Amino acid sequence: MKLTDMIRMCMSNLLKRKIRTALTVAGVVIGTCAIVTMISLGLGIQASMDSMMQGMGDLTVIQVYNYNATPDSTPLDDTMLESIRAIPEVVAVTPIMNESSSFVIKSGKYEYQGSVMGVDLTALSALGYGMEKGELPGAKVDKTTILVGQEAQYYFVNPKKKNQMWGMQYDANGNPLDPDVDVMNDKLELSIRITDPNNNKKVKPVKLNCIGVMTTDWSKNPSPYGIFMDINYMKELKKEYNKINGVKEDKSKKESYENVVIKVDDINHVAQVEDVIKEYGFSTSSMESIRKPLEEQSATIQMILGGLGAISLLVAALGIINTMTMSIYERTREIGVMKVLGCVIGNIRAMFLIEAAIIGLIGGVIGVILSYGASVLLNSMASNGGGSGGGLSGIFGFGGMGGQVSVIPAWLVLGALLFATVVGLASGLYPANRAVKISALSAIRQE
Amino acid sequence: MSLICVKDLRKVYRVDKERVVALNRINLNVDPGEICCILGTSGSGKSTLLNIMAGLEKPTKGSVTIDGTDVTKLNEKQLAVFRQRNIGFVFQSYNLMPTQTAIENVAMPLMFRGVGRTQRTRDAVEMLRAVKLEKRMMHRPTQMSGGQQQRVGIARAFVAKPKIVFADEPTGNLDTKTTKEVMEIMVGMARTYHETLILVTHDKDIAEYADRIVVIVDGNVVSDQANESIFKESVVPGMGSHMAEGGNGDEKSS
Structure with a gap:
């Protein structure tokens, strides 16, 4: 079976259950958004710290x-x-x-x-x-x-x-x-x-x-x-x-x-x-003696922020697993028929994995786009609100110095897309193995 | 040489602590191009026999050799490939993919084989013409009647030109008139393409379409004889003209 055919099958299955697919994707979108925004805030803090350190002296x-x-x-x-x-x-x-x-x-x-x-x-x-x-x-x-x-x-x-x-x-x-x-x-x-x-x-x-x-x-x-x-x-x-x-x-x-x-x-x-x-x-x-604890501190902040994001992506992963498992119950008969018609089990497994990965990827893409928007918004809020003493730059402490509270570098975009896809793929593992185990006979048996 | 060779086949199910003998000891040979009906009441073991012949179930004892390959010895992956190349299926409840159009459904076995989209769509269109569904090609199963769905099912079973087509109560869900239509198309196709058709049914009227009727009672073959009915003779010329309309003029009735 050709890969393009498998992807086409997956897409038609996803499109058939539009609302459920959309909700599952929304879970991934939120998860990706949370991770990217949190990490971008962490990177913003890091960037302001770096520029602050540069101002304090030659670090080398x-x-x-x-x-x-x-x-x-x-x-x-x-x-x-x-x-x-x-x-x-x-x-x-x-x-x-x-x-x-x-x-x-x-x-x-x-x-x-x-x-x-x-x-x-x-x-x-x-x-x-x-x-x-x-x-x-x-x-x-x-x-x-x-x-x-x-x-x-x-x-x-x-x-x-x-x-x-x-x-x-x-x-x-x-x-x-x-x-x-x-x-x-x-x-x-x-x-x-x-x-x-x-x-x-x-x-x-x-x-x-x-x-x-x-x-x-x-x-x-x-x-x-x-x-x-x-x-x-x-x-x-x-x-x-x-x-x-x-x-x-x-x-x-x-x-x-x-x-x-x-x-x-x-x-x-x-x-x-x-x-x-x-x-x-x-x-x-x-400056190492000053830089080191600051860097450790900012790493800790980043870990905490990233961890918060990761939790929401974990919830999204559970959503994918749930959706895929449900869909396998619904499609037991279809899967059986495909087996009877000569679909090898590797292809069946691949189709379910691809389906889960597509959910992850689409969620990742939308999530990254939304995060970009959120990042622009946060930065403009920080630059406007910084002067009035409060605002986000106040919350994140260093915002006023670097000018940017949220930084999204290219690696974060690629990383987020990859991560969302991998999470989707990993969530698909269990459902895919269930699908593979479905007996071809179940299709022949009468309802 | 026989295409299908069933030897000393035995299948025992274990239900709780009781042993239920579904197939006692079946011996059966089917020649290439033969239309063979396995006739039996509910619980006679006829479906079990079909499942084992198609490699969907493993027997307790005995062997099923198809074209020189013992299917009872193949693992699941080998069986999938074997079915891909040699076997077509017609189901009682059609079992079409609900998300796919008639063409996509018919082309599916070719897709599993890795045939390209253009080629398999062309083949599927040809098959759908042959079952007189040229106006329904882009329809989904839910937009078609039972008879139409089963015709899609038949087109799907024959599209890959398998050696054997198994049909398990193919008209079980259809009314008398549609049953006749569907049976004529199916038998006609088997004859046109010289394919072996194994038909499993409890309905004596359906059995009349076959060349040979094997009657199974309680897991044993009780009767195995050629079908000499006039009905069979009368239907074949009719089928020929039917197929000719569908664009397949290669009429060969026995």
Whole structure:
């Protein structure tokens, strides 16, 4: 028997009992609708959480701290950095050193008041910093190369002037004023600060070369707020500072960075890389510690919502089983006749399964269409009602942030159709096996 | 060689703790093209015999060989395929599919065989013409009279050109006039296509259409002889002209 013929037979059987078929399909429609809408709400929550997390910081960055450093513990030095860099999931590593108070950066009469951070400049592009002007350094950098943060441009002030304001200045109309110093073109000089006013040692200033202005990005740590310079050069300068100011270096203390920043290739690898670094004996922190519980929470919400939907589909499945079983009782004679006329039992089973699957599929299709409508409605209600403080976005908490409380991706549509069909098919199993067991003789016997 | 060979067939039913012998020991051979009537009263075992011959029931003992195949040894799936290829059925209560049109009902055995829609519809239309139902082709069973339904049933039984057609009280639900019509069409078809027809009935008048009458009483064959009645002779030429009208001019009466 051909498949098309079986489907045609099924359709004619379904159409013969229109109301009953419609009611059974309605059960599946409601079930599918419930599941899709619930999951779409869950996904909406997930999406808003993700966008919220993105706003809070770079999710793939790990901060490494060397808090409880003792003379015996492993130092967080260049050797250690090499081993961290060797972890396959790690994309970029840079140590961070802040020695702002040891130097003075000047441009003419203006003096820089912000922080200066020593980093591995070559790692910055991999860490994902954006540029306002100029560009990020490539693989090789001159030691006098610096990068200035967008905000840091406004931290050059004239110490002779009273009541100088730090930070971005605005004119009467509220438009930002140009900074006093054009870091890209003006001459920048760094000199070592002399702490003792009586110290008469002369210090020759070093000319710095700014190659770019970095966009302010609070999700990054370190945020490009100050001036970034090469960490090795900063170490040299620090030594010089110690010499000039007569600071005794503690020889017994091993060289160790206090803070190292690591970028990992994928959000899902953050936890495992953190574990490796903790094994080395350092403290770490990343958005993972915030993201994980939030993700678990949203997964739980999704499970609950999906479960609620699944219950209604289960009821629909019972409806299909009931309808199909009823129809087998009604059609006992027909089934018997088909057997007598030479219909093989495989075909009979297939016909009942197809019939049940068709109910599931049709219900699934209508259910998905209705869910789309419901989703559009929910989203428009959320965007309208969000402002007035209540509404659905209030109920679902995060609605206002993502803008969409309900998200229906393609996989959900396909999944729902497949699921509804499979539920139909599964519901057809018992009735189909009953149909197969009907004796051909029952058709011959008289009523 | 006989087409159907029934050997030492015995069927015992168990009703509660009592054993009821439906068929005692039946031996029967039917030749190809023979129209054979199994005549018996209610409870004589005639229907049981037909069911076992058609492979719908298993005997307690004995064998039924059709065209060299012992149908009592086949499993359900093999039997379905066997029936598909070799056997047609006419039922007392017509047993047409209520959701399907006359054409679809007639084409059904061909559909089970996997014949394409165009081909089987063509064959079904031809059969419906032969049973003079060309005006009822698109009608459903509920829109037809009993006689018309049975004619659809006959067209269905013969459409796949089976080796044997079994008819179990085919006129049981019909009045005398319609009975005559239906019997003439059925017997005429069997003759036109040289098919073996096994007719089971309790009605002596129906038996008159057969070549051979086997009488069964309490599960035993008590009489098995050729039907020499004048009635049979008179009906066949009539049938021939009947079939000729239906477009099947291949008239061959014995």
